[in-house]
Amino acid sequence: MSIDASPATATPGASPSNTESATRGLPASAGRTPVVNDLVISIATANGTGSQSANNILMRTIFNMGVPVGGKNLFPSNIQGLPTWFDIRVNKDGHTCRRAGVDVMVCMNPESVRDDLASLRPGAILVINEDMKGFINRDDLIIYVVPFTKLIVPLCPDGRLRRLVINMMYVGVVAWLLHMDIEEVKHAIQKQFGKKPAALELNENAAVGGYEWAAENLEKQDLFAVERMSGMAEGKVIMDGNMAAALGLLYGGATVLSWYPITPSSSVCENLINFLGKYRHDADGKANYAVVQAEDELAAIGMVVGAGWAGARAVTATSGPGISLMAEFAGLSYFAEIPAAIVDVQRMGPSTGLPTRTCQGDIAKAYYLSHGDCKHVLLIPGNLQEAFDFGIETLNLAERLQTLVFLMLDLDLGMNNYMVDPLQHTARPLDRGKVLDAQGLEQVQEFARYRDVDGDGIPYRTVPGTPHPRAAFFTRGTGHTDRATYSEKPEDWQNNMDRLTRKFNTARQIAPQPVIETVENPAVAVIACGSSDPAIQEARARLEKEHGIKLDYLRLRALPAADSVRQFIAEHKHVIVVEQNRDAQLAGILRSENPDLAPRIDSLLHYNGLPLDAQTVINGIIENPGTVK
Secondary structure (H helix, E strand, C coil), X not given: CCCECCCECCCCCCCHHHHCCCCCCCCCCCCCCCEECEEEEEEEEECCCXXXXXXXXXXXXXXXXXXXXXXXXXXXXXXXXXXXXXXXXXXXXXXXXCCCCCCEEEEXXXXXXXXXXXXXXXXXXXXXXXHHHHHCCCCCCEXXXXXXXXXXXXXXXXXXXXXXXXXXXXXXXXXXXXXXXXXXXXXXXXXXXXXXXXXXXXXXXXXXXXXXXXXXXXXXXXXXXXXXXXXXXXXXXXXXHHHHHHHHHHHCCCCEEEECCCCCCHHHHHHHHHHHHHHCECCCCCECCEEEECCCHHHHHHHHHHHHHCCCCEEEEECHHHHHHCHHHHHHHHHXXXXXXEEEEEEECCCCCEEEEECCCCHHHHHHCCCCCCCCEEECCCCHHHHHHHXXXXXXXHHHHCCEEEEEEEHHHHHCEEXXXXXXCCCCCCCCCCECCHHHXXXXXXXXXXXXXXXXXXXXXXXXXXXCCCCCCCCCCCCECCCCCECCCHHHHHHHHHHHHHHHHHHHHHCCCCEEECCCCCCEEEEEEHHHHHHHHHXXXXXXXXXXXXXXXXXXXXXXXXXXXXXXXXXXXXXXXXXXXXXXXXXXXXXXXXXXXXXXXXXXXXXXXXXXXXXXXXHHHHHCCCCCC
């Protein structure tokens, strides 16, 4: 979910007392240095209690103070009742990927409080509802007990709303504890509830009530603070990858969306539906797009392939279980050479697995989906700008290559909050590829649907309904000649498969190329993709600063891998592929396609369902025997 598309700005008239120095008033402690703008806040609540709005307001408050933030929502797969956590990474240097270890824990859920307490390191802050103080069994924490249940009663007369509004009270308490500006809190609440005056007043009163109670009743014992800063967050926005991808699909000319809801991809479709409804209309106001919520994923991809054959730009979005159901149509798109696009927002498997945890577990399945000799093009964005750009490029490549193209996100990139520059777009014509219209058909001696006329493996096609006697053709999912006539002759089959291989190698050249960052005298080389990038970047900086270990780094952005990926591996004696799955799927693909270089390729795997963190990467690099110490 996008918090909003507004850039970070300071609230006019912000209290000077809060902007001069957040460290003013911190408790004196010999030998201990205040920790400013470098902490992790974790809020433990129950799913369905309305805490998401409060958590976003807390994060936006910090963001609007100019401090880099990132939000990770760890939520259960049921609708309501089970524990949920929201982690806010605050880091003045801009490292906002997940960081292990919590500095400030807000405990509002009795179902998880025992585990929450056990997970805290010594010296961490605990903000806990007075109703749960009986669970406190540690004396090595800095504990603030707050009677939230009592305090909310006079502030929210409607008992039915208290379980929702109480969350805003911990926003106020945390704001006071960390020396945050209460005016910024009010500004963030205004952003969230500005169109609902009653909700705005109720939530603002709750936040201010928590802030004022903390100021009057708590004595600050910790050294953590959030201080207004500049130079890092100005002009940026907070949003998630599913929204960025949906915007890319809109800008890429998508006109048909067929989908079946599945976590964590549903918001791709929900956002695209909203964008289509707002922007995709003829001059007379008539919608020029089609959205179908299909009965299942099999029907959804079938409609996409049918629409692609008819000349529409069609897309669906799903996750691992849905991909499994789409296998046969994936093969049809590949072999009959029909444009199609699938957004795969990956989650944990196998089977139902962990639907609300992140993973890069569909790489191999999507790459080889279907049966027989079949491979697909995968675009793998590593940030929100690329999620947007690749949304456009997925549709362009599907038509240019006349095949199925996957846009591979994961839950972390798709559903979590990122601080980014506003998305940039350079207007350019949509790439429809080799399409012969009536005029083009007049200029060729013969139209053969599956004939390679220029060596790139991509044939020419026509769109059904083209007004020309030679425009019609059969689309075949069975053996065929280059004229699309049925054939079981071995030479016809092999010639066609060889041409498809040439087309796949063309995709290797025109798909997004990797990003390569090199240094002098690297200790080891690393390859990664997708949402692993923020953790890799933080790990690179810390490894060099703290351990004197420098890394060459290649971020893969597409499969099939570009020629430069093979060159990168060949130039290094030892390459560690970092990926978020158990079976080293990306490393396996690279080994199988570069067998002579396979001994150089090692793996660093992360597959516990949590987003990758820098410390995991650092530990894996240091402990790897191939790293030059």
